[in-house]
Amino acid sequence: MSSKNSIQKQKVVVCGAGIGGLTTAALLAHRGYEVHIFDQAIVPGGCASTFKRRGFTFDVGATQVAGLEPGGIHHRIFSELEIDIPNATHCDPACAVFLPGETVPINVWRDPEKWQQERQRQFPGSEPFWQLMTKLFEVSWKFQGRDPVLPPRNIWDVWQLTKALRPDTLITVPFTLMTVADALRLYGLEKNLRLKTFLDLQLKLYSQVDTEETALLYAATALAVSQAPQGLYHLQGSMQVLSDRLVTALERDGGKLLMGHTIEQIYTENGKAKGVKVRNQKTGETWVETADHVVANVTVQNLVKLVGAENRSHPIPGYKRRVDKLPSPWGAFVVYLGVDERAIPANCPPHLQFFYDYDGPIGENNSLFVSVSHPGDGRAPTGKATITASSFTDTQIWRHCQDYQKWKQQYTDEAIARLSQYFYLKPETIIYQEAATPRTFVRFTARDEGVVGGVGQRLSTFGPFGFANRTPIQDLWLVGDSTHPGEGTAGVSYSALTVVRQIEAEGSSRF
Ligand SMILES: Cc1cc2nc3c(=O)[nH]c(=O)nc-3n(C[C@H](O)[C@H](O)[C@H](O)COP(=O)(O)OP(=O)(O)OC[C@H]3O[C@@H](n4cnc5c(N)ncnc54)[C@H](O)[C@@H]3O)c2cc1C
Structure with a gap:
């Protein structure tokens, strides 16, 4: 049996069509694997997907992209998949950072000398x-x-x-x-308080x-990724273009994507992944999908639940203990505004960060990271714009709060009041508003407790000490921002490429 034929017969099930799962699936399908990918949401892309309201297109979470330059990770992957690199503009400055009480920002310029x-x-x-x-x-x-x-x-x-x-x-x-x-x-x-706070x-x-x-x-x-020759990019159209192109490549190469399908359990036998239990949300039908490899595009917290779903003694107890001991990751509170262009100051940078109070560390709802659309970028009709503002929030507050709607409204009002210090936000300029809490992220991305952004990059959990793509269960792989956190879609794409190379190496060593 030739190794190529054997590899082509290998079947891979991917749980989750975020950028990590889609990239893994598209690359594996392109390299000759049989790939089935399931996602519980209705649109692919996870935290890097979009939604539309009243003519506005809002990026759910991610708004800027690294790795689109030649040699950058998205560029490399799109080139291998032979799909066009999405149109994008440079974010310059990558971010305009406003410290408490200051009206002139620290501009993180793209040009290294200017920066x-x-x-x-x-x-x-x-x-x-x-x-x-x-x-x-x-x-x-x-x-x-x-x-x-x-x-x-x-x-x-x-x-x-x-x-x-x-x-x-x-x-x-x-x-x-x-x-x-x-x-x-x-x-x-x-x-140096200003420097430390900026950092x-x-x-x-x-x-x-x-x-x-x-x-x-x-x-x-x-x-340093904000500076040339790297840099951050604002995608033309919306963030969805990344997922759309990966889905096109996947389906062209024979891969199957099923949205609205939840993976309820990952089955293991003798320390090896065997398949998954899938549930069709529309019909309620469940079945077991067997596979040679299972790739989990989920948080590491979700992973321990998926493998231990019906086990009294967890199949990977040491791994679970490590996950349980992780400090609680942050969730996000996000306000999405569709506005009249009068709300946007002249020469407004695409990304801004505001910190409101030197008292206490950056944490619960005291800073905002803001993304603003620009004319013709596909997110708003002529004469209008989108503003997306996110802050860190403790997921447990939202899990346990008594009056969820009241709490959400209070956070929304506070965020809008703060944004009004920079933007002209009045009833006549706000056309549409909506907010997302950790509960929203649980519902639309299935991330455990609504945590976002991956594992904190402390000494004990970064790079050499982080979570690996290889899990303690053979042929079960973890892909996404738990394994390559912090660099968003670029990071999860590295994570995907690593898993693909590892699966391929396993295949060639077995035959
Ligand atoms: C507010 C916010 C702002 C951000 N800003 C940026 C930014 O500007 N730039 C940037 O690069 N990154 C940014 N990020 C981070 C970036 O969006 C994420 O790190 C990245 O998109 C994560 O991709 P992923 O593939 O790891 O997982 P996810 O995006 O979480 O995708 C996982 C997918 O798996 C599906 N899924 C989960 N469990 C199951 C299951 N059991 N069965 C079936 N399907 C399942 C989910 O529905 C989801 O589609 C931001 C994130 C947030 C929340």
Whole structure:
């Protein structure tokens, strides 16, 4: 039996059609696998999907994309799949950050020199810190570009990791156990409140945690992807274009996508994944779909539930204990506004971040990350615009609150009042408004408790110490933002590519 024929017969079931699941499915179908992908929602894309209301198109969660430049992860994957790279514009500045009481933002420019001048003006004396970050980023980015497998779980993974190492990678080793706050202390910058707050705000978007906890090596990448030759992009049309193109490639290559189908359980036998229990939400029909590999595009919290659904003793007790011990991840509260263009100030950047109060850490509802559509980008009719504003929120508040609707309205009103300090938001300019809470994310993305953004990038959970794509159950793979958190759709695409390479390597070693 030739190895190619054997590989072609392998069947893969993917649970979830977020960007992680769709990318895995499309790549596997393109490489000759039989792929079935099930998603409980009605539209694919998960946190990077969209919804339409009264002529407006709102991005559910993700609004900006990294990795579209040549060599970037989305670009690489779209090229392999032979599908067109979506049209997009640069986000420049990538973000305009407003600190408490300030009306002039810190602009994170795309041009590296312009960004250097901006930060030197904003944070005098901090350049040695930034130079360290730049050096660590350059080395880490080259390393990442050589497709290491992190964290490694078997000999093949270790080999991929070893192949990606170069002498310059060793520069990063002494920094592996440092946080961003450690580096600030190294340069005597720990008391620089504006710098620390700016870093807290930006890091929190990517790593869930602030400078005190974020791993330095992770931060070096997260903070530098906004600059050329990388950079952040605003997609023409909406975020849905990413999923749509992946679905086109998947179906062209014979893969099957079934929306409105929930995977209720992942079956294992003798430490190996055997298949899944699927339920058609419309008909209520359930069946067992057997597979050679099961790819779970879910949070790691969902994964332990799916494999342990009907087991009194959990099949992966150590793994479950690790997941149970994770600090509670954040949820998101999001306000979606369809507005008249008069609401938008002239030259408004596409992304803004506001922090309202120096008292206390960035947390429950005291900052906003805002995305604004621009004319002709496909999100709003002529003369109108969309504003999407999200804040961090504790998922447990929403789970246990007595009067959900009242609570939601209160958060919405507060968010709009805060946005009104920058935008002209009056009854005559707000055409449509809606809000999403962790409960909404549970319903539409099935993420456990409505947590978003993946596992916090603390020292104990970043890169080499994070959750692997390989799970303790053979042929069960985890893909998505629990394994490659913080870099959104770009990160989950790396995660997908790694799983595809691992599945392929397993196939060739078996035959
Ligand atoms: C408010 C907010 C703002 C964000 N901003 C950005 C940004 O600007 N840029 C960026 O790149 N990223 C951003 N992100 C993060 C980014 O959206 C996510 O990290 C990424 O989209 C996650 O993709 P995923 O494939 O891991 O999972 P998900 O998007 O969670 O997709 C998982 C899919 O699996 C399905 N599913 C789950 N369980 C089951 C089951 N049992 N059976 C069947 N189907 C199931 C779900 O319905 C869902 O479609 C943001 C996220 C949020 C919430």
